[in-house]
Amino acid sequence: MPPATPRRTVLAALAAAAGTTAATATPAAALTGACTDGAAGADETRGGHAPAPGTVDNRFWSTYTDWRCGTPAGTRAVAGHRPALVIDAPAGRTDYTDPHTGLTSTWEYAVWTSPVHTSTVPATEVIASWNADTPPGTWLQVELSGAYGDGTRTPWFVMGRWAAGDTDIRRTSVDDQTDGRASLWTDTLSVDDPASGLRILSYRLRLTLHRRPGTTLTPMVWRVGAMASDIPDRFTVPASAPGLDRELIVPRYSQNTHIGQYPEYDNGGEAWCSPTSSQMIVEYWGRRPSPEDLAWVNPAFADPQVCHAARFTYDHQYEGCGNWPFNAAYAATYPDMNAVVTRLRSLADLETLIAAGIPVITSQSFRKEELTGAGYGTSGHLMTVIGFTPAGDVIANDPASPSNEAVRRVYRRREWENIWLRTKRYNASGKVVSGTGGVCYLYFPDRPTPAQRKALAAVGVR
Numbered sequence: 001m002p003p004a005t006p007r008r009t010v011l012a013a014l015a016a017a018a019g020t021t022a023a024t025a026t027p028a029a030a031l032t033g034a035c036t037d038g039a040a041g042a043d044e045t046r047g048g049h050a051p052a053p054g055t056v057d058n059r060f061w062s063t064y065t066d067w068r069c070g071t072p073a074g075t076r077a078v079a080g081h082r083p084a085l086v087i088d089a090p091a092g093r094t095d096y097t098d099p100h101t102g103l104t105s106t107w108e109y110a111v112w113t114s115p116v117h118t119s120t121v122p123a124t125e126v127i128a129s130w131n132a133d134t135p136p137g138t139w140l141q142v143e144l145s146g147a148y149g150d151g152t153r154t155p156w157f158v159m160g161r162w163a164a165g166d167t168d169i170r171r172t173s174v175d176d177q178t179d180g181r182a183s184l185w186t187d188t189l190s191v192d193d194p195a196s197g198l199r200i201l202s203y204r205l206r207l208t209l210h211r212r213p214g215t216t217l218t219p220m221v222w223r224v225g226a227m228a229s230d231i232p233d234r235f236t237v238p239a240s241a242p243g244l245d246r247e248l249i250v251p252r253y254s255q256n257t258h259i260g261q262y263p264e265y266d267n268g269g270e271a272w273c274s275p276t277s278s279q280m281i282v283e284y285w286g287r288r289p290s291p292e293d294l295a296w297v298n299p300a301f302a303d304p305q306v307c308h309a310a311r312f313t314y315d316h317q318y319e320g321c322g323n324w325p326f327n328a329a330y331a332a333t334y335p336d337m338n339a340v341v342t343r344l345r346s347l348a349d350l351e352t353l354i355a356a357g358i359p360v361i362t363s364q365s366f367r368k369e370e371l372t373g374a375g376y377g378t379s380g381h382l383m384t385v386i387g388f389t390p391a392g393d394v395i396a397n398d399p400a401s402p403s404n405e406a407v408r409r410v411y412r413r414r415e416w417e418n419i420w421l422r423t424k425r426y427n428a429s430g431k432v433v434s435g436t437g438g439v440c441y442l443y444f445p446d447r448p449t450p451a452q453r454k455a456l457a458a459v460g461v462r
Contacts, residue, residue, distance in 0.1 A: 035069035035115055055232070056343045056438075057119040058460045060225030061205075062131075067112070074110030075209060078220075082336070082446055085112055087209050087218040096210070100170035100316040107139075107210040114205040114224070122149060122199035123228035124191045127439075128159040129325040129341040130207075131223040131332030137212040138219045139163035142325075144189060144226065146200040148181070156206060157184045160325055164333045170316040173323060186315070187324050187341075200228065222332070222446075227342045231437040237346075237421040239414055242392020244351040248359050250386045251283045252407035253306050255399040261301055265310045266320045273382040274322045275309035276399035277361045278331055280384050281443045282309075284359060287334035303404070322380065324363075328441055336446040340461055343438040347394070347417050349459045350385055353442070356455035360385045361441040366419040367428055372412050376400055377428060380436075388413075 061067065067077035067085045074091035078084045090108035097104040128142055140163070143156040158174040177184040181198060182191050191198050205224055211217040255276040259269030266272070282288065289308050297304035313330045315323040328339035344350060344360070353360055361384050368377035378400070386408075387395040394416040398409045419425075422435040442461060444452060456462065 035065075055121060055230055055345065056460060057121040057123070057228045058225065058340070058342055058462075059117045059119075059228075060223050060340060060462065061114055062223040062225075062338075069115055071113040071115075072110075073112070075112040075207075082222050085207065085209070085221040087211060090211075093213060094210075096169070098169050100172060105168075106213055108213050109208050109210050111209075112207045112221075116147075116202050116204050117226075118202040119200070119228040121228055121230050122201050124194040124199065124230045126189045126200060126203060126226050126228045127187060127324065127341050128205060128224070128226040129328045129339070130160075130162070130221060130225075131329065131338055132162075132164075132219055132221040133333065134163045134165070134219045135217055136165060136167060137215060137217045139169050139210050140219045140221065141208040141210070142224065143206040143208070144203055145206070146182070146189070146203040149197075149199050149201050154179050154182055154189075154200070157189055159184070159187065159189075160323070162326065162329055164312065164329075166311070166314075171314065171326060172317045173315050175317055186318050187326075194230075194233075199230065203228070223338060223340075225340070227340070229343050229437070231343065231423050233423050235422055235424050235426075236418055240347045240417060242388065242413065243348060244355055244388045244392075245390045246354055247387030247395050248284070248354060248357060250359050250384060250397055251280050252397050252404045253280055253303055253399060254401045254404050254407055255306070256402055257302055257404065258306060258310075261298075262307060262310065265307075265314045268307075268310070270400070271320055271322075272306065272310050273399050274324075274327050274361075275313045275330070276306050277382045277384045277397070278313065278327045278441070278443075279306050279309040280397055280399075281359055281361060281441075282331050282334055282337070285334075285337065285443065285445060287337060322382070324439065324441065327361075328443070331441070331443045337443060338446055339441065339443045341439070341441055342459070342461055344440055344459055345438065346421065347388075347392075347413065351388060352455045352458050354385065354387055356449070356452045358442065358444055358452055358455060361443075362420055363436040363439040364416075364420040365425065365433075365435055367426075370419055371415050373409060374398070374400070374411070379427070379433070382441075 064079045064083040074089050075085050076088035087110040091110050095106050141161050142159040144159050145156045146154045157177050161172050173186045209219045253276050255272040261268035289305050294304045297307045310321050313321045313326045324341045328341050331339040365379050384397040392413045394411045396409050397407050401407045421438045423437040425435045427433045
């Protein structure tokens with residue numbers, strides 16, 4: 001069964017900002033004259049941003065113009081098939097002590113700061129995600145600073161210290177970050193008291209790219225951005241009418257066939273719903289780890305690619321594989337893949353994506369009796385929606401199944417829709433706890449078809 005403990009850890013104190021600071025540089029806007037983010041009436045048609053549907057706003061920087069519109073301090077934009085941000089000339093050096101190994105190493109670094117993005121939705125939550133390659137000897141840090149409606153600003157919150165591998169640093173979120181008004185819960189920046197009316201109106205992102213001193217190595221960042229949202233508190237959501245009869249053929253993997261495997265990556269089984277779901281979708285798009293990538297896995301274990309996904313999504317601070325942006329970043333390490341964390345409004349949005357051939361990884365929590373046929377209850381679980389029956393019921397590849405053959409499930413539309421989209425629920429003890437409010441991962445090719453591009457734009461993702 002999925003884990004019975006809450007996904008987020010309670011935060012307690014204000015964390016110090018990261019050990020690197022963006023140096024002053026000539027604003028790249030002066031180079032292009034096309035940078036309008038943060039201004040009144042900002043252009044909403046540029047790559048990465050579409051009009052929000054009222055409760056969710058997505059902004060992702062990924063084009064050559066996007067990268068040049070930021071403020072560089074030792075970084076540069078690279079044009080081509082997939083525009084990227086790389087280290088040009090380091091802005092300085094910094095020492096980093098890995099909290100999970102105790103080792104201190106010196107790194108050269110360069111910094112890129114995004115333009116201010118004014119959200120179309122004054123937000124109670126903001127979640128960043130990124131797509132990058134970090135060759136051995138490199139890593140990156142993602143930070144976010146927001147502006148409140150009263151004109152004050154948050155500090156720079158560290159949204160993640162990340163590397164595709166785990167030989168240079170241990171991939172990690174950073175606990176104990178708060179300014180007394182908003183707190184970072186593993187990967188989600190949340191206003192502490194939404195009922196107060198306090199909202200985050202705008203934000204900037206800051207990327208710090210690191211490499212071994214004296215080398216020409218560099219991370220390559222293809223996409224970075226965030227989803228800002230204000231989902232109303234609700235125990236139930238309006239029912240949607242069925243609108244699609246289609247099923248996508250997606251590989252089926254069970255997390256429970258891995259029970260007890262790799263305790264250092266949270267012991268397999270119930271803890272691996274997120275990487276198992278991620279691996280199903282990675283392979284749906286025709287990507288998979290090579291035999292060389294899998295050589296470290298015990299050959300006695302079935303589906304070694306699931307073990308691989310668990311290792312390379314593992315968050316050493318959270319001590320689990322359920323960090324949402326880390327899963328998206330893992331999926332995007334495969335050739336020409338994009339991945340984002342966002343929220344959807346309804347099953348109609350899911351139907352739009354499935355109709356275009358895009359399966360969706362969804363996050364939900366429920367008691368056993370709330371989802372007929374599941375056979376378990378959970379405080380947080382990921383599964384993959386792959387289609388809808390003629391009656392509109394949800395077809396899901398649910399990794400919380402005893403075998404690969406049992407992974408395909410059909411869940412009642414009304415039950416499934418409510419447990420996914422609500423923000424409040426009663427747990428087994430009768431206590432009011434939170435729901436995820438439509439959170440999902442979207443993985444898609446860097447060159448989607450016109451129909452796929454249209455479907456993604458319809459849910460606010462470009």
